[in-house]
Amino acid sequence: MNAVVMPAPMRSAKASRAIGVQKRSIFLVCYLVFAILPIYWMVMMSFKTNEEILSSFSLWPKHFTWDNYKTIFTDASWYSGYINSLIYVAINTVISISVALPAAYAFSRYRFLGDKHVFFWLLTNRMTPPAVFLLPFFQLYTTLGLMDTHIAVALAHLVFNVPLAVWILEGFMSGIPREIDETAYIDGYGFPRFFLTIFLPLIKAGVGVAAFFCFMFSWVELLLARTLTSVNAKPIVATMTRTVSASGMDWAVLAAAGVLTIVPGAIVIWFVRHYIAKGFAMGRV
Amino acid sequence: MSSTTKPINQKAWWLVLPVFLCVAFSAVLPLMTVVNYSVQDIISPERRVFVGTEWFAAVMRDEDLHAALLRQLGYSLAVLAVEIPLGIVLALGMPAQGWKASAVLVLVALSLLIPWNVVGTIWQIYGRADIGLLGATLQRLGIDYSYTGNARDAWITVLVMDVWHWTPLVALLCYAGLRSIPDAYYQAARIDGASKFAVFRYIQLPKMRGVLMIAVLLRFMDSFMIYTEPFVLTGGGPGNATTFLSQYLTQKAVGQFDLGPAAAFSLIYFLIILLLCFILYNWMQRVGTADKTGVE
Numbered sequence: 001m002n003a004v005v006m007p008a009p010m011r012s013a014k015a016s017r018a019i020g021v022q023k024r025s026i027f028l029v030c031y032l033v034f035a036i037l038p039i040y041w042m043v044m045m046s047f048k049t050n051e052e053i054l055s056s057f058s059l060w061p062k063h064f065t066w067d068n069y070k071t072i073f074t075d076a077s078w079y080s081g082y083i084n085s086l087i088y089v090a091i092n093t094v095i096s097i098s099v100a101l102p103a104a105y106a107f108s109r110y111r112f113l114g115d116k117h118v119f120f121w122l123l124t125n126r127m128t129p130p131a132v133f134l135l136p137f138f139q140l141y142t143t144l145g146l147m148d149t150h151i152a153v154a155l156a157h158l159v160f161n162v163p164l165a166v167w168i169l170e171g172f173m174s175g176i177p178r179e180i181d182e183t184a185y186i187d188g189y190g191f192p193r194f195f196l197t198i199f200l201p202l203i204k205a206g207v208g209v210a211a212f213f214c215f216m217f218s219w220v221e222l223l224l225a226r227t228l229t230s231v232n233a234k235p236i237v238a239t240m241t242r243t244v245s246a247s248g249m250d251w252a253v254l255a256a257a258g259v260l261t262i263v264p265g266a267i268v269i270w271f272v273r274h275y276i277a278k279g280f281a282m283g284r285v
Numbered sequence: 286m287s288s289t290t291k292p293i294n295q296k297a298w299w300l301v302l303p304v305f306l307c308v309a310f311s312a313v314l315p316l317m318t319v320v321n322y323s324v325q326d327i328i329s330p331e332r333r334v335f336v337g338t339e340w341f342a343a344v345m346r347d348e349d350l351h352a353a354l355l356r357q358l359g360y361s362l363a364v365l366a367v368e369i370p371l372g373i374v375l376a377l378g379m380p381a382q383g384w385k386a387s388a389v390l391v392l393v394a395l396s397l398l399i400p401w402n403v404v405g406t407i408w409q410i411y412g413r414a415d416i417g418l419l420g421a422t423l424q425r426l427g428i429d430y431s432y433t434g435n436a437r438d439a440w441i442t443v444l445v446m447d448v449w450h451w452t453p454l455v456a457l458l459c460y461a462g463l464r465s466i467p468d469a470y471y472q473a474a475r476i477d478g479a480s481k482f483a484v485f486r487y488i489q490l491p492k493m494r495g496v497l498m499i500a501v502l503l504r505f506m507d508s509f510m511i512y513t514e515p516f517v518l519t520g521g522g523p524g525n526a527t528t529f530l531s532q533y534l535t536q537k538a539v540g541q542f543d544l545g546p547a548a549a550f551s552l553i554y555f556l557i558i559l560l561l562c563f564i565l566y567n568w569m570q571r572v573g574t575a576d577k578t579g580v581e
Contacts (some may be wrong), residue, residue, distance in 0.1 A: 024374070024377055024378035025378060027374060027375075027378055028375065028378035028379060028389070031371075031375055031393075031452075032389070032392055032393070034449065035392065035393065035395065035396055035449065035453070036392065036395075037411075037418060037419075038396075038407050038408065038411050038418075038419075038449065039395060039396070039399075039407075041407065041410070041411050041417070041418050042403075042407050045410065053410075053416060054416060056416075057415065057416055057421050059418075095307070098303075099303040099304045099307050100304060102300035102301075102303065102304075103300055103301045103303065103304040103305075105300060106297035106298075106300035106301050107301070109291065109292075109294075109297070110291055110292060110293065110294040110297035111291045111292065111293045111294070112293065112294060112295050112296075112297045112298055112301075113295060113298070115297075118301060118305070120563075120566075122304065122308060123502075123562070124559055124562075125308055125312045126503075126506060127506045127509075127510075127555070127558045127559060127562055128312065128316070128555055128558075129509075129510040129512075129530075129531050129534070129551070129554060129555070129558070130510070130512070131510075131512060131531045131534050131535050131538070131551070132315075132316075132319060132534070132551040132554065132555060133312075133315045134535075134538070135318070135319075135322075135538065135544070136314070136315030136316070136318035136319055137311075137315055139318065140314060140315060140318070155310070155311055156311060158307050158308070158311050159308070159311045159312050162304055162307055162308055163308070166304060167499065168499075171495060171499075178290075209461070216397055216398060219398065219400065220397075220398070220399065220400045220401050221401070222400060222401055222402050222513050223512060223513065236400070237400040237401075237402055237403075240400070240402060240403065240406075241402060251410060254403075254406060257403075258399065258400075258403040258406065258407065261398075261399060261400050261403060262395060262398050262399055264398075265394075265395075265397075265398025265399075266391060266395065266398065269390070269391055269394045269398070270387075270391060273386075273387050273390050273391065274387075
C-alpha cells in the first residue's frame with residue numbers, strides 16, 4: 001500500500017538500512033557483553049578472598065574486601081613492578097617514535113636505493129618470534145653489562161615496535177599532500193624547522209595512534225621482559241608469575257594485580273581516542 | 286607506498302639510518318648468533334663442533350614438528366577466519382561520534398591492554414566448571430566442558446580467548462579506516478539508491494583496504510607466534526592439542542637445552558612466517574589494485 005506513496009526500491013532500501021543499523025547495534029551490544037564478562041570476573045575476583053573464590057560460585061563478592069589491593073600497594077616487590085614496567089615502556093615508546101618519524105617521512109616522500117626492500121625488511125622483524133631471540137638477547141645484554149636494567153628491555157622491545165611505528169606513521173604521512181612540503185621549502189623553511197613546526201602538527205593523530213600501539217605491545221610483552229630482568233627492573237608481568245607458589249595460586253591478589261595492569265592502558269587510550277576516531281582521515285586509506 | 290610521482294633522493298637514507306641502526310642492533314646481531322648456533326653442536330661453552338646442515342636436516346625430519354606446524358597453520362587460519370569478519374562487522378556497528386563513540390572505543394580496546402599472561406590467567410579461572418562463569422554456565426546448560434581434559438574443548442577455548450583478546454585490534458583499525466570516508470560518498474550512494482551491501486562493497490571495503498592489510502598481517506604473524514596465553518591456560522595440553530610452534534621451540538631450547546637444533550628450528554620457523562607473510566602481502570596488494578580498477 002505504501003508503494004503508492006513511495007517508489008518500491010527506495011522504500012525497501014531505506015527499510016533494510018534501518019533494520020541493518022539495528023542489527024549492527026544489537027550485535028555490538030552482544031560483543032561488548034562478551035568482551036566485558038571475563039574482565040568483570042577478574043574485577044569481582046579481586047574483591048574476594050581466596051577462600052571465597054575457590055569454595056563457591058558467586059556472581060559478586062559476598063565478603064567484599066580491599067585487602068588484595070592493600071597487599072599490592074604496601075608491598076614494594078609488587079608496586080615496584082608497575083614502576084619498572086612504566087619506565088621501560090616509556091623509554092621504548094619515546095625511542096620508537098623518534099627514530100620512526102624521520103624514517104617514515106623518507107619512505108612516504110622519496111624513492112631511494114632499496115627503499116621497498118628496506119620497508120619490507122623492517123616488517124620482517126615484526127615477524128620474528130620473540131622465543132627465537134631469547135638466548136641471543138640474554139648473551140648480548142650480559143656482554144654489554146645491561147642485564148636487569150630498564151634500558152635493556154626498552155631496547156629489546158624496539159624489535160617489534162619500531163617497524164610497527166614506521167608502518168603506521170608512513171600511512172598517515174602519505175595522506176598529507178606533498179604540496180605542503182614544497183610550499184614550505186620555497187618559503188625558506190629548512191627540513192628540521194619544517195618538520196617540527198609544520199609537518200608534525202599535521203600528523204599528530206598518527207603519532208598518537210603509533211604511540212598507543214608501541215605502549216600497548218611493550219606493556220603486555222612477557223617473554224623478553226622476564227628474561228632480561230631479575231630484580232632491579234623486574235616488570236609487573238614477571239612479578240605476577242610469582243604468585244604461582246607452593247601453596248597454590250594466590251588468585252585474589254593476582255586478579256587485583258591484573259585489574260591494575262589495565263589502568264595505565266585505559267588512561268592512554270582515553271587520551272588518543274579522538275585521534276583514533278579521526279583516524280587515518282587524511283585520505284590515504 | 287605508491288611511488289609513481291615520488292622524487293628520487295638518495296639522501297633520504299640519512300633519515301632511515303636511525304631506524305636501520307636500532308633494528309640492526311636488536312635484530313640482526315641476535316639473528317647472527319642464532320645462525321652461528323644452528324651449525325654447531327654445543328657440548329659445553331668451550332667445546333663446540335661444526336656440524337654444517339645436520340641440525341636442519343634433523344629438524345626437517347622431526348615428526349613432532351610437522352604435527353605442531355599443522356596445528357599452528359590450522360589455528361592461525363581459524364583466527365583469521367573468525368577475527369577479520371568479526372572485526373569488520375564490529376567496526377561498522379560502532380557509533381561514529383559523541384560520548385557513546387568514546388565509551389565504546391575504550392571498552393572495545395580494554396582487552397588489548399591486558400598483559401598476555403594475565404589473559405591466560407583470567408580465562409583459566411573463567412573457564413573452570415566449578416568456579417568460573419563460562420565453565421559453570423556451560424555446565425548448567427548441560428554441556429560437559431573441560432579445557433583441561435578434552436582436547437577439542439581446550440583448542441576451542443584457546444581460540445575463543447584469542448578472539449576475545451585480539452578482535453578489538455582488527456575492529457579499531459577498520460574503525461579508523463571507516464572514519465576516513467567523506468560524507469559525500471554516502472550521500473551519493475543514497476541518491477543512487479544503493480543497497481547497504483553495495484555501500485559496503487564499493488565504498489567501505491575499498492576504503493578499509495589499507496588498514497585491513499595491516500590487520501590481516503598483524504593477526505597472522507602474531508597468532509603464528511602465540512606463546513604466553515596457551516602456555517598459561519593449558520600448558521600445551523591435553524596431550525599436544527594446544528602445543529603450537531613457539532611452545533615447541535621453547536620446550537626444545539629451554540627444556541631440553543638443545544641449542545643447535547633449537548637454533549635451526551628458529552631459522553626455519555622464521556622463514557616460514559616470512560614466506561607466508563610475503564605471499565599474503567602480495568596477494569592482498571593484487572586484490573586491492575584489482576578492486577580499485579573495478580570501481581573507478
